[in-house]
Amino acid sequence: MNDVDSVADVVAMACLLLGAFLCLTAGLGLLRFPDVLSRMHAGTKPQTAGVLLIMVGGAIRLSGWSVTWMLLLVAVFQLLTAPVSAHMVSRIAYRRRHVRRDRLLVDELGSRAGGPRGDEPADGDAQTGR
């Protein structure tokens, strides 16, 4: 391993440490939180910020444009795919009733006319359930 050379290396080290700490908080939240939605909150949001910080640190440490573009590609891809996967997992969790309703403040999906069932497919016909 090389030694710390300049201010840029110090900034990169700080980014790496902060990103690793956010990954640790993602693991802690996964273990401690009570239901699927809060675990998913813990698993996606700080982790995305942590991965972004680690990519910034790696782009500072690793010199070379191809490596920088590849790390930028990973960061953009994380930012694009984390909301999609979180949306799909939370939709299925709501329909499978893995949501603790005593911890919900507002349940906008359950306040429709047919009563709080919440297992209708969002992309289907509400009458037949498909």
Place this chain on the structure above:
Amino acid sequence: MTIVSVITFAMLGAGVLLALVRLALGPSLLDRVVATDALLVIISAGLAVYAALTRNPTVVPVLVVVSLLGFVGTVSVARYIGGMLVESADDGQDVGLPPAVETLGAAEPGKGGRP
């Protein structure tokens, strides 16, 4: 430098261990899906930290592949569970899977937690 690498890898390893505990304990399939996604992203973060600390850009293309695979795995398993749900939702109730663990714990036994 060595202290930074030790602290960083210790925090990443602790995050991986906690995600593995959730993967083993998780009462439902969706908990395991979320834990697997977090595990893959922490592993890719560890690869990036290794590449940054050793100034060795060999593993950087692996990061792209791992992030792609994590997204594809999460979405495919979520759509798989949702497909089981939609296929069995003739009367608006899901009968393809057993009732959720949280609703079983909250409601009285024998009724399956249906409202």
